[in-house]
Amino acid sequence: MPNVKERAEDLATTMDEQQQAAIRMLANQLHRLNAAVAEAVNSGLSIELQxxxxxxxxxxxxxxxxxxxxxKQK
Incomplete structure (x- = not known):
């Protein structure tokens, strides 16, 4: 399954410039969120996004x- 960046690039041809900028920002922020979740897990926490x-x-x-x-685990 393609990652967020690849999916965004595939859709970019059907988006206007403002939409492309918004999806790039979303993809970047998702990458940062995923890194923060991994860091929290590595520090001994379980994380669920709802x-x-x-x-x-x-x-x-x-x-x-x-x-x-x-x-927080024991």
Whole structure:
């Protein structure tokens, strides 16, 4: 399965410039989030990301907003 960056690049031909910039920013932030999750796991925590809510746009677009569930091991 392609990673986020590859999927974003595949879709870029159908996106306008603003959408391309937004998806690049999202891909970069997801990479940072994944690195932070890995660091937390390596420090002895279990991390689960759950959808906390869904952001809606008036034109029908939506996106999931996440919150971490953190469990400290013994």
């Amino acid at each position: 959808r906390a809510s869904r952001h809606h746009h008036q034109d029908g677009y939506w996106g999931d907003l996440l919150t971490p569930i953190i469990v």
